[in-house]
Amino acid sequence: MKRNRREVGSRYEEKAAAYLTEQGLTVVERNYRCRTGEIDIIARDGPCYVFCEVKYRCDQGAGDPAEAVDARKQQVIFRTAVLYMHRQGLPEDTPCRFDVIAMTGVGEALRLRWIRDAFGGF
Secondary structure: OHHHHHHHHHHHHHHHHHHHHHOOOEEEEEEEEEOOEEEEEEEEEOOEEEEEEEEEEOOHHHOOHHHHOOHHHHHHHHHHHHHHHHHOOOOOOOOEEEEEEEEEOOHHHOEEEEEEEEEOOO
């Protein structure tokens, strides 16, 4: 079951990365992992680093996928982003934001919602 979820997640993360690229962003990393957590997509939007969480649900029965990015998950993403920026040697004043891509449906009925600046730093 866990492997199947990972495969499904990877498929939709690929769709999200392609969408962001179509919107003019440059994908820098996918599935960045470190001791603090994981970030699905790290991209650049001009000078701004974008840390993006991708959430998928086949239908709304389990709720809005964006709601799964709760305060705890936001803190994990933020801490991971800080560590990423430190490891990359980026200055503390490097512009960044935290986006969420929420997807529901399957096939042609897939709906993608890009929530820019979904949450701030802590």
